Amino acid sequence: MPDILVLYYSRNGSVAQLARQVARGIGEVPGMNARLRTVPPVAPVTRVAEPPVPGSGAPYVERADLEECAGLLLGSPTRFGNMAAPLKHFLDGLGAEWASGTLVGKPAGVFTSTASMHGGQESTLLSMMLPLLHHGCVVAGIPFTEPRLSSTRGGGTPYGASHVAGPGDDPEPSEDEAVLARALGRRIAGLAARLG
Numbered sequence: 001m002p003d004i005l006v007l008y009y010s011r012n013g014s015v016a017q018l019a020r021q022v023a024r025g026i027g028e029v030p031g032m033n034a035r036l037r038t039v040p041p042v043a044p045v046t047r048v049a050e051p052p053v054p055g056s057g058a059p060y061v062e063r064a065d066l067e068e069c070a071g072l073l074l075g076s077p078t079r080f081g082n083m084a085a086p087l088k089h090f091l092d093g094l095g096a097e098w099a100s101g102t103l104v105g106k107p108a109g110v111f112t113s114t115a116s117m118h119g120g121q122e123s124t125l126l127s128m129m130l131p132l133l134h135h136g137c138v139v140a141g142i143p144f145t146e147p148r149l150s151s152t153r154g155g156g157t158p159y160g161a162s163h164v165a166g167p168g169d170d171p172e173p174s175e176d177e178a179v180l181a182r183a184l185g186r187r188i189a190g191l192a193a194r195l196g
């Protein structure tokens with residue numbers, strides 16, 4: 001069964017919750033399966049030994065996940081209007097995959113979470129699209145035929161799925177945010193099924 005890689009970083013759980021909704025959407029496409037993976041944190045001393053397997057949640061991503069996936073989604077918290085360093089650090093190590101065209105032609109989407117409503121969701125989503133374009137992915141967002149895109153009072157953008165966690169950093173997505181995250185997962189999986 002073809003897998004769609006859902007690769008995310010989350011420190012406080014909001015992006016992890018969105019990843020689960022995206023994965024549900026992927027599972028709604030017949031024959032498609034979500035493969036949830038994360039990246040290790042980075043530290044000022046970057047060669048800190050991390051356990052090979054995270055204590056909880058999704059396993060760390062491996063190169064094979066990129067080769068084997070039929071499509072992928074990247075998720076990150078917004079950090080000063082940009083993706084978080086751990087995801088960027090992982091992406092910066094993909095020179096070999098770029099050179100060999102591992103991701104060329106694979107559909108891809110993005111998702112994020114912010115504390116504030118206008119805290120840079122779109123800029124973060126766009127920042128995650130740039131490396132995907134360099135890798136030759138077919139980048140897709142959420143079309144306005146999804147009615148909640150026009151009615152959401154929180155997250156959810158045409159550039160990708162999102163969540164507004166608020167000042168208390170509530171990780172639980174609203175109904176609109178969850179529905180739109182599932183729609184994005186369905187869309188990327190549906191495109192992968194059609195592109196074969």
Ligand SMILES: Cc1cc2nc3c(=O)[nH]c(=O)nc-3n(C[C@H](O)[C@H](O)[C@H](O)COP(=O)(O)O)c2cc1C
Pocket residue numbers: 009010011012013014015016076077078079080081082113114115116117118119120165169171
């Ligand atoms: C260093 C840092 C920078 C941040 N920058 C922003 C920002 O630019 N805009 C914003 O709304 N929230 C910002 N936040 C808040 C996070 O994006 C928000 O809490 C997010 O929901 C965390 O996702 P997570 O629970 O998956 O870790 C920042 C948080 C940190 C720690």
